[in-house]
Amino acid sequence: MWVIETSEQDMSETSETHEGGCLCGAVRYAFTGEPVYSANCHCRSCQRAVGAGFVTWTAVKKEGFAVTQGEIKYCETSPGMHRGFCDQCGSSLEGHGDDWDENYVTSASLDDPTIATPTTNVFLDHQQPWVRIDESLRCYEKFPD
Secondary structure: OOOOOOOOOOEOOOOOEEEEEOOOOOOEEEEEOOOOEEEEEOOHHHHHHHOOOOEEEEEEEHHHEEEEEOOOEEEEEEOOEEEEEOOOOOOEEEEEEOOOOEEEEEHHHEOOHHHEOOOEEEOHHHOOOOOOOOOOOEEOOOOOO
C-alpha cells in the first residue's frame, strides 16, 4: 500500500468535485474531496507505462472516485497493481492496488493539475540521468515503509 507522509499544507483544502480525463475525451473521471497527497514515481514500470522519466500521481479516496464517461481499461503490471488507461488514445489515467486504501490518478490527466503539488520522489534508484530532482521534496531510493 502506498502511504507517504504529508502535512495539512501539502494539498489543496477543498471538498469540491474534481474532474479529469484522457487526451481524446472518451474517458472521464471525477473524485470528491481533497487529494490525499501527490508524489513523483520514478520506477521503471511507471516510466514504461507513460513513456516518460517519471509519473506524478495524486492519491484520492476510493469512495470518492468514479468513472463518469467511457471505461478505463486495466492491465495488471505487477502482482496486485492495476494501471488504467484509455483504450482509444492510450492515456494513462488511474492506478490502484488490491490492498490499497486510495486510487491514484495521473496528475497531468486532471482538468486542473494545480490542485496537487508533489511532495515526494520515490524509486530514485530507477531515476533516469537526464531527470533533474527537486531536492526540496522528500526523496526515497525505494518506496518508503
